[in-house]
Amino acid sequence: MRSALAALLAIVGFCGLAPAEAQPAPEPISGQEIAQVFSQESLNGHVLRIEAALARSQAAEGVIPRDAADAITRAAVPASVPPDELAAEYEIVRHRMVALLNVLSRAMDEEDAAWLHYGATTVDIYDTALMLQLRDAVLYLIEDLRTLELQLVALAELHRATPMIGRTLGQHALPITFGKKLSVWIGENRRHIDRLDDLLERIERSAILKGAVGSYLGLGPEAIAVERRFAGELGLAAPYEDDWHAARDVIAEYALVCGLIARSWGRFGQEVFLLQSTDIGEIAERRPASAVDSSAMPHKSNPFLSEALIHGGRVIPRQAETVADDVVNFFERDNTSRPNALIETLSIETEAQLRNASQLIDRLEIYPERMRANLDRTNGWILAQRVVFALAGHMGRPEAEHRMRDLADDARLSGASLADSLAADPQISALLSQDERAQLLDPTTYIGLAAEQTDAVIAAALAARARDRLP
Structure with a gap:
């Protein structure tokens, strides 16, 4: 495993990839670009371009x-x-x-x-305009996700080896590093960029000029050739051969990917919300000095951006599901769903979600000393697995697991630490010296390949940036 990770890093290094600190500083996410994409002014501009391209x-x-x-x-x-x-x-x-x-x-x-809009139908023009809007929106979302990627990379590099407790099912499990935790979002965020890039191909094949019922009636015998030229004039690829007016799957896919992006960053907000809680206190959301967090409790510093991300992670997927309902049309097409206003709303709110995420990352305060203290909250029992592996060579793994489980059950009642329980067990203390036990019970040396894994995730993400599409 370690050699595989090292190999990946070596390949990236051989390719001349600059380290994260050499990457250009990301531009702040303004949250205004996508609102402009869906403005009436922009739509009318697209329609005019489309009419000229048609002619x-x-x-x-x-x-x-x-x-x-x-x-x-x-x-x-x-x-x-x-x-x-x-x-x-x-x-x-x-x-x-x-x-x-x-x-x-x-x-x-x-x-x-008299030759303006010759043989065309309204739905061809406005559906093609929507594809131009979606293309622009996707490119801006990719740009925003790339900004978040660099922010996460910088933080993960800083904390690649910062030990903290890993939690499963809400309980202390095994040590990890904060960089490893961040690397999960780096990978997830990168997959969202890949999804949007894949979606671009389908959007760019969705110019349409097929007439009122999608069979080129009214457009003449050269209609298919005209449609291909029409798409090229607009900077789009050769269009799909089928009449997709009633099959709104590409539009639905866009909405559902936005919903997935919002959910991912909602989970990030939830993680920050939990980790900043008083009882955990491993990170905090730094608030502006002038901000008032509570009208009744002066000591509070509330996680407003985290809350906003959680909210967006709940609302935007619901909007996406409504847009996806438009896949079910009547016959050759209808207008019962009327999703365009909602497409605009969820697009703007998705970018707002990413803007909130970017601001939150910028405002995070990390407390490594609290992370280290929390590693000891279970009196060393998070290292029971490590002791099992150390004992397995002496008594076999099944017996070692059975022995440690019995000791853990007793400790739940007595409150004994793992160190005391091991020292009090004659067989274990005979098999493992005091120095060996002390080494085994240092949680900072039991983080597996978390740091190397973080490096590999960062390297893969940075290498992928070269192929990204940009506005």
Whole structure:
């Protein structure tokens, strides 16, 4: 095991990977980028780009005149669709696509305007616009997760060998290191980046130009070629051949990945919430000096960011499930779910979750001395396993386990320490000298490969950064 970890580190070193401290400092997560991605201004901009791309693609395949496509491209800019004119037109026609097309048509000759939106349907335009929004949102989420990755790496490197108690089922189990604990989130966070990267491929194949019922009716015999060009004009990949208007699986996948990300960081918040509790006290969430934590108890320093992460980890997955309900459509499509507003909400809240996580990591105070003290809370009994292995060579493992279990049962009633119990047992004290027992009962030397494991997780995460997609 140790050699395998060393081999991984050697490979990373051979590849010239810089240590974490040499990585550029991450930019703070502002939480505003994704709100802009889903703004009405951004949506209208995408629709204009899509109409221009449609016209150019149709002209390239001989469907509409080249001059008309050029005129549409020149006109399809935000200045041609002032928000007040668009709002006034919508009040008349009560249809967002028709309102935009009517206002845009006024910015070009009537002859050219006749070729605008030729053969297309509203759902093609707005579903493609949604894919452009999701692509941008995913890239920003990847950037945010990369910021968190560097924050975790820096903290894990600092505490790669800081001993603390590992807890299973709420009880003291065996020693670990704080770096090892952090490495779990580094690995989990990296898998979220990989998930989003995989999802990007499906989003970028989801431009769609298949007409009202998804069979290219109204788009002419060159429709499939036009659709391929259309996707390329928008910087997207060759589109899926199927009509996915009623199969909203890619949109659902995006929402569910956001829910999974929120859950992971909700668990991080919960861990901090528990570890900062008075009875454990191994870490703390540093609060701004001016912050008031309790109106009634001046001594309190409440973990507000931890609470916010726990809350986000509960709410965002519920929103994701609602978006996923849109997978169940009627026939070729319907609009009963109307998930777009919720997609915007959960996207913004997912980035807020990551911003809260970033701020929390920045504000963490780590107390190694309390971690060390907590290792002794069970009077040494967390090292019973280590003693079993030491005795196994003398009496066999089954007998050693049986003997230690009996001693532990007695100690629960008497309160005896492991050291005293071993010294009082004639057979064990004869097999293990006082010096041997003292060495066995030092918890700081019984952390397994936790430090090396932390190094390997960090190395793997940093090596993976080279292949990440960025905005």
